[in-house]
Amino acid sequence: MGETERGVPARPATADREIVIPRVIDAPRELVFEAFTEVRHLSRWWGPEGFTTTTRAFEFRVGGEWSFVMRGPDGTDYQEWITWTEIVPPERIAMLHGEYRDDPNAFESILTFEPDGQATRIEMLTVFPTAELRDEAIEKHGAIEGGRQTLGNLAAYVAEIVRNVRTGAEG
Template sequence: MTAAGINELVSTRVFDVPRELVYRAWTSPELLARWWGPRGFTNTFHEIDIKPGGEWLFTMHGPDGAEYPNRCVFVELVPPERVVLDHLSGHQFRVTAIFEDLEGRTRVTFRQLFKDTEEFEQAKPYCMEGNEQNLDRLGELLTEANI
């Protein structure tokens, strides 16, 4: 995880699976619910319409019992190359996930660009670790035989 540019965090990870499978993990509600968020968090999806302009309304349940309502809108979907969404509740930021084919393996570049510098500085300490845990959980899902 690095701070890259103004108000932006970037994580990169390589997974030993084809990028079509990574893209599916990002765009299948059943799979997305299993890995999205830092370690110890679970999700309840209230609405998810995976198309440009489609809303994703969900509650993240923290390991301490706290609940975090979230509202996102999908901006761009380019199978199997890219998913872009705007997080519009609480801290506002854009997530851009890029999936690069590495001869059957996939490099995921996870970019999180905050709208506001003050919010970025507030969120940066926990987002840096949370984004890494998010990618850890994605990797764990991708190694399961039943997906």
């Protein structure tokens, strides 16, 4: 990010279309990254509280796709589709996320994983095609709280793996 003439950091051109959700997770970066790369992990934690995820297809590689259904606590099914656009283990994952392939309202998410001592600082940056779509995601779909809950579910899931490794239990 550059600076303006007065030395104030410049706002990115996409600021009015972004949601940024940070979280520190008490687990090593490699494990947190792995939780995003294998469907056996994703199906256990992906989504806000009360949601379940059923995968139809999954291929974790640039250009690969993840097709899945999220079922809400009220029984509503949400068709979801992701294609991976960048993968830099264990630092960064970028993806395009919509309801289906070529969805004109699909949004980009960039996940960064930074070591923070024995923990991992994860940041989920989501950029929507328009400010209106971002606002609708926040107001109608609770995108900020849903993102926080999703990262909370991830934190709980990897904490369970770490506990099981420490105690020798299977996870």
